[in-house]
Amino acid sequence: MxxxxxxxxxxxTIDRRWIFLIIGLAVLLPLFFPLGLxxxxxxxxxxxxxxxxxxxxxxxxxxxxxxxxSTKPEIHPMxxxxxxxxxxxxxxxFVTCLWPDGQFMADEALDEVAKEEFDLTYGExxxxxxxxxxxxxxxxxxxxxxxxxxxxDARGTLxxxxxxxxxxxxxxxxxxxxxxxxxxxxxxxxVQYASDPTGVPLSTGTTSIMVNDIMPMVNSGxxxxxxxxxPGAAEYEALIGTPGIGTSGMDAQSIAHLVIVLxxxxxxxxxxxxxxxxxxx
Amino acid sequence: xxxxxxxxxxxxxxxxxxxxxxxxxxxxxxxxxGISTGYWTSMFFWTQIQPNLFGRxxxxxxxxxxxxxxxxxxLLGVFSSVFPDGGINKGHHMxxxxxxxxxxxxxxxxxxxxxxxxxxxxxxxxxxGMAAGLRAYGFLNSNVLGxxxxxxxxxxxxxxxxxxLASESxxxxxxxxxxxxxxxxxxxxxxEHTGNxxxxxxxxxxxxxxxxxxSFGFAVMGRISLLIGRFVDxxxxxxxxxxxxxxxxxxxxxxxxGYSAFTxxxxxxxxxxxxxx
Amino acid sequence: MIWKRQIPILIATVIGFATLxxxxxxxxxxxSFVNDDATQWYDILASFAIFLGALNLMKLQGKKVFKxxxxxxxxxxxxGGFFFAIVAGFIYKGNDAVEWGVHVTSKGTLFKWMxxxxxxxxxxxxxxxLAFFVASASxxxxxxxxxxxxxxxxxxxxxxxxRVPLGSSISSWFIMYLMVLIVSIxxxxxxxxxxxxxxxxxxxxxxxxxxxxxxxxxxxQPGLFYLPILQDWIYNNPNVAGARAIMIGIGLxxxxxxxxxxxxxxxxxxxx
Numbered sequence: 033m034x035x036x037x038x039x040x041x042x043x044x045t046i047d048r049r050w051i052f053l054i055i056g057l058a059v060l061l062p063l064f065f066p067l068g069l070x071x072x073x074x075x076x077x078x079x080x081x082x083x084x085x086x087x088x089x090x091x092x093x094x095x096x097x098x099x100x101x102s103t104k105p106e107i108h109p110m111x112x113x114x115x116x117x118x119x120x121x122x123x124x125x126f127v128t129c130l131w132p133d134g135q136f137m138a139d140e141a142l143d144e145v146a147k148e149e150f151d152l153t154y155g156e157x158x159x160x161x162x163x164x165x166x167x168x169x170x171x172x173x174x175x176x177x178x179x180x181x182x183x184x185d186a187r188g189t190l191x192x193x194x195x196x197x198x199x200x201x202x203x204x205x206x207x208x209x210x211x212x213x214x215x216x217x218x219x220x221x222x223v224q225y226a227s228d229p230t231g232v233p234l235s236t237g238t239t240s241i242m243v244n245d246i247m248p249m250v251n252s253g254x255x256x257x258x259x260x261x262x263p264g265a266a267e268y269e270a271l272i273g274t275p276g277i278g279t280s281g282m283d284a285q286s287i288a289h290l291v292i293v294l295x296x297x298x299x300x301x302x303x304x305x306x307x308x309x310x311x312x313x
Numbered sequence: 314x315x316x317x318x319x320x321x322x323x324x325x326x327x328x329x330x331x332x333x334x335x336x337x338x339x340x341x342x343x344x345x346x347g348i349s350t351g352y353w354t355s356m357f358f359w360t361q362i363q364p365n366l367f368g369r370x371x372x373x374x375x376x377x378x379x380x381x382x383x384x385x386x387x388l389l390g391v392f393s394s395v396f397p398d399g400g401i402n403k404g405h406h407m408x409x410x411x412x413x414x415x416x417x418x419x420x421x422x423x424x425x426x427x428x429x430x431x432x433x434x435x436x437x438x439x440x441x442g443m444a445a446g447l448r449a450y451g452f453l454n455s456n457v458l459g460x461x462x463x464x465x466x467x468x469x470x471x472x473x474x475x476x477x478l479a480s481e482s483x484x485x486x487x488x489x490x491x492x493x494x495x496x497x498x499x500x501x502x503x504x505e506h507t508g509n510x511x512x513x514x515x516x517x518x519x520x521x522x523x524x525x526x527x528s529f530g531f532a533v534m535g536r537i538s539l540l541i542g543r544f545v546d547x548x549x550x551x552x553x554x555x556x557x558x559x560x561x562x563x564x565x566x567x568x569x570x571g572y573s574a575f576t577x578x579x580x581x582x583x584x585x586x587x588x589x590x
Numbered sequence: 591m592i593w594k595r596q597i598p599i600l601i602a603t604v605i606g607f608a609t610l611x612x613x614x615x616x617x618x619x620x621x622s623f624v625n626d627d628a629t630q631w632y633d634i635l636a637s638f639a640i641f642l643g644a645l646n647l648m649k650l651q652g653k654k655v656f657k658x659x660x661x662x663x664x665x666x667x668x669x670g671g672f673f674f675a676i677v678a679g680f681i682y683k684g685n686d687a688v689e690w691g692v693h694v695t696s697k698g699t700l701f702k703w704m705x706x707x708x709x710x711x712x713x714x715x716x717x718x719x720l721a722f723f724v725a726s727a728s729x730x731x732x733x734x735x736x737x738x739x740x741x742x743x744x745x746x747x748x749x750x751x752x753r754v755p756l757g758s759s760i761s762s763w764f765i766m767y768l769m770v771l772i773v774s775i776x777x778x779x780x781x782x783x784x785x786x787x788x789x790x791x792x793x794x795x796x797x798x799x800x801x802x803x804x805x806x807x808x809x810x811q812p813g814l815f816y817l818p819i820l821q822d823w824i825y826n827n828p829n830v831a832g833a834r835a836i837m838i839g840i841g842l843x844x845x846x847x848x849x850x851x852x853x854x855x856x857x858x859x860x861x862x
Binding site for chain 3: 316317319320321323324327328330331339340341342343344345346347348349350351352353354355356357358359360361362363364365366394395397408410411413414415417418419421422424425431433434435436437438439440441442443444445446447448449450452453455456457460461463464478479485488489490491492493494495496497499500517518519520521522523524525526527529530531532533534536537539540542543546
């Protein structure tokens with residue numbers, strides 16, 4: 033028994049580079065050898081799906097891209113899933129960005145979904161208004177007068193010349209807002225300065241780290257559901273019946289989590305043995 | 314052609330930090346600092362300053378080459394990308410009031426010089442005042458009043474079951490209410506946490522710990538997701554379409570770092586003092 | 591002195607009051623200024639703040655190279671990277687079909703190439719590195735020292751496993767057997783009696799086995815021990831309570847601090 037305890041204690045002091053290697057393999061191997069574990073949607077994801085399903089046909093939906101390449105693996109899959117859902121249901125999409133790199137993400141997502149998959153027309157079915165700096169001041173500006181903030185869209189076309197922008201003057205003219213958010217500015221600013229004051233319903237998809245900051249707002253009804261990180265994206269893909277990049281990462285996510293939980297348990301066993309020995313001596 | 318090789322190199326260079334701090338990582342880190350600074354500068358200039366500031370000072374809609382103001386603009390036409398012929402066409406009318414933020418902005422830039430560093434205070438004061446005004450209302454309305462409203466529920470609502478694991482119930486609403494109030498009690502430091510107040514604030518800590526544990530779980534989830542994203546890109550760049558860039562670069566880095574570790578080890582053993590018999 | 595102290599405080603106070611009361615005043619002129627122009631000025635100044643940051647960075651890196659301070663060779667890469675981004679942003683478009691201004695967000699430009707093959711891998715990988723350090727920290731630092739730490743750890747583990755597809759594949763009966771094992775270990779530590787420990791363990795196993803057999807071993811019943819349902823309950827109830835308390839506390843703090851800035855009591859932005 034003492035020998036086993038000695039081995040466990042020795043394992044507790046291994047060079048952290050071995051831990052890095054184990055985690056690296058835990059993430060890499062399932063990408064090559066997928067397990068195909070089933071995905072079950074949570075209540076929070078279901079609320080987002082239901083909110084989009086409840087929209088009347090031809091609804092005007094404002095989708096805000098506030099994430100960049102550093103958080104793309106988590107949020108891009110849910111943005112693509114949402115766009116697929118909106119275009120399948122025949123809604124009109126208006127894209128804005130509170131982060132500069134959000135515009136690149138929006139271009140990529142719309143090229144993939146609107147252009148290649150659904151063959152939609154820019155300016156009639158969807159429009160990218162683009163990025164404006166100013167954080168919450170931009171949201172406030174949009175609530176009051178979009179056309180003062182956006183005189184041109186992201187491609188340099190005057191907004192007055194875009195057919196889809198007819199009768200769109202402020203945020204209250206939209207039927208639904210979705211914020212794909214990785215931090216500040218993001219969901220909180222949309223809730224504080226747009227959704228709460230105007231009453232336009234809002235859903236969101238965020239990085240896993242931000243989820244706990246938004247959950248109280250989901251619970252109070254200020255936000256209609258939340259897509260939580262890559263698992264949330266995979267759940268949404270399962271609900272709309274189109275597996276995508278979110279789903280393909282879930283096996284690696286599962287194994288990595290299991291490995292980390294085992295690390296925590298093993299680390300605590302080591303701690304327990306150390307404590308018992310120090311009490312003994 | 315060269316793009317995927319650069320992307321794979323930079324990704325592997327940053328990951329090489331996991332082995333130890335090394336020149337590959339330092340080069341990638343410094344490149345990141347320089348490129349991101351230039352990226353943000355370009356982005357903010359072309360999406361805000363040029364269209365919304367210069368576009369309001371010299372709009373194409375009111376261009377008149379006889380006016381002194383536009384004669385000055387034509388001189389700036391040396392930088393034709395920023396100041397194109399005929400004024401800046403972004404749909405604005407002339408608003409010379411925007412000379413004020415322009416002046417504040419120039420004052421900000423002049424503060425690079427240590428003698429003129431006080432000049433930035435005016436611009437900063439404007440942004441601070443505006444942010445304070447925006448946030449005072451926003452946070453009070455949504456984060457405080459909105460949340461308090463959300464915590465209120467009907468105790469005697471016959472529509473809700475008393476207990477349900479997967480959906481709303483009276484018991485669950487009670488848990489949220491008690492957790493919120495006791496959690497807030499913990500943050501009330503104007504009174505000592507003793508007696509019954511101490512017991513309730515202790516209960517509040519337990520709720521806060523559960524919340525922190527959930528935050529930790531989500532933080533792990535988020536980081537692993539980002540790692541998956543990078544590995545997916547590296548796997549893409551290891552394909553034949555990109556001439557197996559990842560594999561060649563990985564091999565080169567391993568060889569170079571291994572050689573460096575080997576020579577460091579030899580140098581260390583040579584430097585160790587030898588014991589004379 | 592008035593230029594360096596009183597005027598900035600006056601600006602912050604006037605603009606702060608105007609923005610705050612702009613939420614409540616129903617005058618079109620004031621509303622239009624506060625909601626439109628004032629916000630545009632804010633955006634413009636935010637942009638100039640970025641340029642100031644860039645100038646300061648280049649000043650520091652340039653000084654390092656000029657004085658050949660430690661690590662100056664790497665600063666050349668920082669300066670080189672910056673100038674490459676400036677060339678891509680202001681000098682060489684790379685796609686003549688795209689106009690200046692729109693080129694920063696259009697395809698086929700040098701700027702987009704830089705974003706795809708340099709900026710994206712660098713920023714994404716910097717964040718992805720943290721996954722390894724989180725794992726290392728979990729192994730070496732996450733210890734069950736008291737009840738609070740235990741609650742944190744248990745809720746973290748339940749969320750981590752319950753939220754991913756793997757959690758849906760773990761039967762609730764496995765969790766119940768695990769609970770029996772943990773309770774038996776706890777009884778052993780507390781009472782240090784082998785007979786009581788063994789009886790607890792055997793009794794627990796028998797109860798779970800009989801219960802499971804009678805129900806036909808459904809994977810998701812009883813719901814309390816099925817990880818996805820359990821994590822959903824924790825996520826939606828006690829977790830929301832704690833997060834809400836923090837949110838309300840922060841909201842009150844931000845309101846108080848904002849009022850202090852507007853009234854000129856807080857002057858940290860001018861260095862006091």
